[in-house]
Amino acid sequence: MTRILGISGSLRAGSYNTALLHAARDLAGEGVELEIATLHGIPLYDGDAESAGGIPVAVEALKAQIRAADGLLLSTPEYNNGIPGVFKNAIDWLSRPASGIAEVFGGRPVALIGASAGGFGTVLSQAAWLPVLHTLGADHWSGSKLLVSRAGQAFAEGALVDEKFRQQLAAFVHAFAADIAAKV
Numbered sequence: 100m101t102r103i104l105g106i107s108g109s110l111r112a113g114s115y116n117t118a119l120l121h122a123a124r125d126l127a128g129e130g131v132e133l134e135i136a137t138l139h140g141i142p143l144y145d146g147d148a149e150s151a152g153g154i155p156v157a158v159e160a161l162k163a164q165i166r167a168a169d170g171l172l173l174s175t176p177e178y179n180n181g182i183p184g185v186f187k188n189a190i191d192w193l194s195r196p197a198s199g200i201a202e203v204f205g206g207r208p209v210a211l212i213g214a215s216a217g218g219f220g221t222v223l224s225q226a227a228w229l230p231v232l233h234t235l236g237a238d239h240w241s242g243s244k245l246l247v248s249r250a251g252q253a254f255a256e257g258a259l260v261d262e263k264f265r266q267q268l269a270a271f272v273h274a275f276a277a278d279i280a281a282k283v
Contacts, residue, residue: 104168108186115214122259126269170208177224204235220246
């Protein structure tokens with residue numbers, strides 16, 4: 100069984116990126132377990148708060164989920180041509196203390212997907228993730244791309260209904276899981 104943890108970079112209840120992860124879970128197929136994690140409850144990173152109180156419970160819980168997974172699937176919105184602040188903030192917390200970065204991210208397979216209302220999908224956000232993943236020592240999987248553009252037309256009532264994107268997503272998840280399985 101290949102265990103993938105999906106994390107959406109949006110806190111919105113009606114997030115296209117969270118819906119994209121739900122579709123990925125539904126399309127994952129046999130031999131792949133895709134669990135979806137949330138960023139809710141992670142406070143803004145503050146070094147003074149870390150020194151005074153340590154790592155917040157929500158961050159420790161997410162770290163445990165990441166450690167238990169064979170790979171990560173990050174579903175990233177694109178805000179102002181980049182990574183959403185809430186997503187980057189979570190990564191900043193997850194990389195604390197710095198001595199534990201390798202345990203959480205080091206060599207861990209990570210793939211990027213994303214959905215946006217615009218015509219270019221999340222191409223700039225996904226590109227902005229590359230130096231972050233490199234710095235964390237993650238193993239960025241670049242075997243395929245998935246950029247859902249014009250998400251308002253691809254989703255209906257919280258579900259991915261565009262058949263072309265559903266097929267692309269299924270192929271993406273299967274290929275990512277196969278790559279992970281080959282390394283384990």
